[in-house]
Amino acid sequence: xxxxxxxxxFFPKFEPATEKxxxxxxxxxxxxxxxxxxxxxxxxxxxxxDQFLFPETLRTVWIIRFGIILPWIAIVFFxx
Amino acid sequence: xxxxxxxxxxxxxxTVLVGxxxxxxxxxxxxxxxxxTQQYCSGLMIIVLFVGLFCELRILHAFITVMLIILGxxxxxxxxxDMLRGMLENPQFxxxxxxxxxxxxxxxxxxxxxxLIERFRRRSFWQFQIIAQEKEFAETQSHLLKEKNRQxxxxxxxxxxxxxxxxxxQEYLNKVMPEYFVLFKPRDIVSGxxxxxxxxxxxxxxxxxxCTGHGVPGAFMSMLGISFLNGLIGKGKFDKPGEILxxxxxxxKKTLAQEGDYHEQQDGMEMALAIIDNNSKQLQYAGAYNxxxxxxxxxxxxxxxxxxxxxIGNKNYQLFELKGDRQPIAISSLETDFATKQVQLKDGDSxxxxxxxxxxxxxxxxxxxxxxxxxxxxxxxxxPNTMEEQHKILNDTLEKWREGFEQIDDILVMGIRI
Numbered sequence: 001x002x003x004x005x006x007x008x009x010f011f012p013k014f015e016p017a018t019e020k021x022x023x024x025x026x027x028x029x030x031x032x033x034x035x036x037x038x039x040x041x042x043x044x045x046x047x048x049x050d051q052f053l054f055p056e057t058l059r060t061v062w063i064i065r066f067g068i069i070l071p072w073i074a075i076v077f078f079x080x
Numbered sequence: 081x082x083x084x085x086x087x088x089x090x091x092x093x094x095t096v097l098v099g100x101x102x103x104x105x106x107x108x109x110x111x112x113x114x115x116x117t118q119q120y121c122s123g124l125m126i127i128v129l130f131v132g133l134f135c136e137l138r139i140l141h142a143f144i145t146v147m148l149i150i151l152g153x154x155x156x157x158x159x160x161x162d163m164l165r166g167m168l169e170n171p172q173f174x175x176x177x178x179x180x181x182x183x184x185x186x187x188x189x190x191x192x193x194x195x196l197i198e199r200f201r202r203r204s205f206w207q208f209q210i211i212a213q214e215k216e217f218a219e220t221q222s223h224l225l226k227e228k229n230r231q232x233x234x235x236x237x238x239x240x241x242x243x244x245x246x247x248x249x250q251e252y253l254n255k256v257m258p259e260y261f262v263l264f265k266p267r268d269i270v271s272g273x274x275x276x277x278x279x280x281x282x283x284x285x286x287x288x289x290x291c292t293g294h295g296v297p298g299a300f301m302s303m304l305g306i307s308f309l310n311g312l313i314g315k316g317k318f319d320k321p322g323e324i325l326x327x328x329x330x331x332x333k334k335t336l337a338q339e340g341d342y343h344e345q346q347d348g349m350e351m352a353l354a355i356i357d358n359n360s361k362q363l364q365y366a367g368a369y370n371x372x373x374x375x376x377x378x379x380x381x382x383x384x385x386x387x388x389x390x391x392i393g394n395k396n397y398q399l400f401e402l403k404g405d406r407q408p409i410a411i412s413s414l415e416t417d418f419a420t421k422q423v424q425l426k427d428g429d430s431x432x433x434x435x436x437x438x439x440x441x442x443x444x445x446x447x448x449x450x451x452x453x454x455x456x457x458x459x460x461x462x463x464p465n466t467m468e469e470q471h472k473i474l475n476d477t478l479e480k481w482r483e484g485f486e487q488i489d490d491i492l493v494m495g496i497r498i
Contacts, residue, residue, distance in 0.1 A: 014202070022205050027088055027136055035134030036095075043099065046123065050106075053116030060109045061116070069102040076095045080084060 029080065036077045043069055092135050093145050100127045100149040108156050117161060121179040124153055125186040132190030132197075142194040146187040153183065236269040236296070243270050243299055246306050248277045256284055259497040261471035265437070265478075266490050272298015273435045273492035276309050282358045285313050286496065288370065289351040290435035292410075294490045297347075304335060305349055305409075321353045321366035322420035329368075329409045329418075338411035348410020352433040361425040361498065366418045367404020373432040373456065374400040375463055380426050389423070392456055397463045399456050429498040430467075432459060437491035438474075443482035450481055467497050 014022055047065050054061045103123040110117045128146050131137065137145065157163040163176040253260060256279040264275065272294040276287040287309060291301030308331045312324055319327070328351075332338070336347055352370035356363050365372045374389070375397050381387075389400035402421050407414065425431075434455075441450050458477055462470045474493060 014206070018209065021209075022202065024085070025205070026201065027085060029084070031134065032088075032092075032136055035130070038134070039099065039130060042126070050116065053119055054106065054110050054114050056114055057106075057110045061106045064102050064105050064109070069099050072098045073095060076091055079087075079091065 032080060033077065036073060036080070040070060040073045040077070043073070089137065089141055092137060093141060096127060096131055096135065096145050097148060097152075100124055101152055103127070104152050104156050108160050112161065118175060121153065121157075121183070124149055125182055128183065128186040128190050129193075130190075132193035136197075137194065139191060139194045139198060143191055146190055150180075150183050150187060154180070233269070239270045239296070239299060240266070243274075243302070246303065247274060253277060255279075257496055259467045261467045261474075261493075261495050263438075263471055263474055263478075263491065263493040265487065265492075266294075267437075267487045268295035270296060270299035271490040271492075272302055273437060273490035274302040274306060275433075275492060275494055276306055278309075278313055280313065280318065283318075284356045284358060285318070286354045286356065286433060286494065287351060288433035288435060288492055288494050289349050289409075290370065290437070290490070290492070291349040292347050298490065301347060301349060304332065305351075308332070318355075320420040321355055321364050322418040324353060325351065325366050325368055325409060325418035329415075332409055333411050336410075346410070348408040350404075350435070351409055352404060354431065354433060356425065356431075356496075356498075361427075363423045363425050363431065365402045365421045365423070367402070368407060368409045368418065369404050370433070370435065371404050372402040373434075373459060374402065374423060374425075375430045375432070375459060376400065376426060377428055377463075380428065383424075386423060389421075392453075392460070394457075394460045397460050399460055401456075425498045427498055430459075430463065430495055431498070432493065432495050434493040435490065437487075437489040438478060438493055440489055441478060441482050441485075441491070442488055443485045447485070450478075467495055470495055 013019055043065065047062065050061045050065065051058055103120050107117050107120055128149055131142050131145055135142065135145075157176050157179070167174050167176045253262070256277065262275060264271070264273070266273070272291040274287075274289050274291070276285075276289070278285045289302070289305050291298045291305060293301070305328075308328050311331075312318065312327055318324060332348055338347075350369040352365070352367045352372050354363060354365045354372055363374070373391075374386075376386075378393065378396055378398050381398055386400060389402055391399045391401040393399060400423070402423065405416070405418050407416065407418075439450055439452050439455050442448065443450065458474065462473050465473060478491065
């Protein structure tokens with residue numbers, strides 16, 4: 001397999017066959033799943049802060065946070 | 081995994097946008113007097129950084145995602161929270177401008193991180209590919225080398241069979257010599273050393289030769305040497321050993337076209353040639369470098385003639401060294417006729433002809449050559465033993481000496497007891 005690198009370009013790319021091989025192993029599933037868990041925990045933890053920062057619209061804020069954002073992230077986690 | 085790769089980019093972008101727009105929505109639905117309305121822009125900054133560090137998006141996708149987050153925030157901040165008007169009316173409190181700068185800085189950091197991570201992983205991938213390619217190439221070469229090595233070894237083994245066929249057979253040696261041994265150890269399957277023994281009438285002609293080089297070139301030379309000796313001695317008539325070596329040298333020079341500058345033509349052989357008259361026990365010897373050792377029990381020594389060759393001795397035995405001429409069987413700078421030396425043998429005498437392989441073998445505790453001195457001592461020590469035992473002792477001595485070292489040359493030692 002001939003490897004042609006174009007590292008010096010702003011958007012680096014290999015020749016098509018190598019690029020395909022590279023993309024097929026590019027995604028690191030472990031890192032992605034770790035990132036999702038990390039994001040989910042952080043977003044959930046900020047729910048505690050909501051009661052001090054949004055005392056009047058806490059219900060709406062929690063619906064958005066716990067009803068939309070966190071379930072969506074959980075679904076994505078199990079999807080990946 | 082294929083499905084994962086296909087849906088990864090849109091799903092990840094959608095997830096990040098759900099998180100970011102969720103926070104923006106919290107600001108949108110909150111009241112202006114609530115702290116979160118102004119503070120939660122920090123959440124967007126964290127998400128923007130998160131895109132660069134964890135999401136494994138290509139830079140273009142990361143750029144689009146980050147820009148959508150910032151545009152979403154600006155739309156809510158300007159059109160819902162009225163931050164632009166607030167900032168213009170109160171320039172001392174430029175919250176929108178501050179948030180925008182922080183968001184853009186985070187976006188820049190995030191995109192740089194994305195770019196560097198992808199670049200780093202591309203480089204790693206590229207290096208891995210190169211290594212894999214080189215490994216594959218090395219494996220192919222290794223396979224080819226093994227195959228070539230196998231072919232060469234097969235070829236050498238076959239050549240060894242031919243060489244063994246032209247060396248004197250054991251049955252013949254048993255017939256012409258009552259007690260003897262031949263320690264013959266080629267370095268590379270085929271040998272540049274050879275021995276040649278022939279009974280002609282009542283004469284026993286014994287030759288130990290060391291051709292230049294070893295392995296295949298040495299074996300070629302040895303075949304030449306054997307062929308010439310068959311021609312010079314095999315017809316029932318022969319000269320004195322010195323004259324035989326002279327003729328042999330002429331044949332070698334003629335066949336190898338050795339003329340002109342002798343420095344450029346090193347091919348040839350070193351040789352010890354002895355003729356023993358079985359009736360009179362007279363030994364005639366001539367040598368090209370290679371000496372002949374004669375070992376005699378001290379109580380059998382009489383006469384002054386033999387004493388001129390005396391070398392070292394021990395309590396019971398004396399070693400006599402008949403030195404060869406210092407010229408090879410090949411072209412050389414000072415060519416003179418080979419001298420023939422004559423000695424009267426006695427019953428019980430042992431004579432040894434050899435190449436320099438044993439003496440030059442490196443080994444021992446200090447990684448040095450075995451040397452002639454040790455070789456002579458070894459021969460003196462084994463005199464009480466039979467020739468068969470001597471063969472074993474010499475072989476064991478050699479193996480012990482070169483333990484852990486490679487054999488550096490072909491080895492030939494022949495011993496004959498009179």
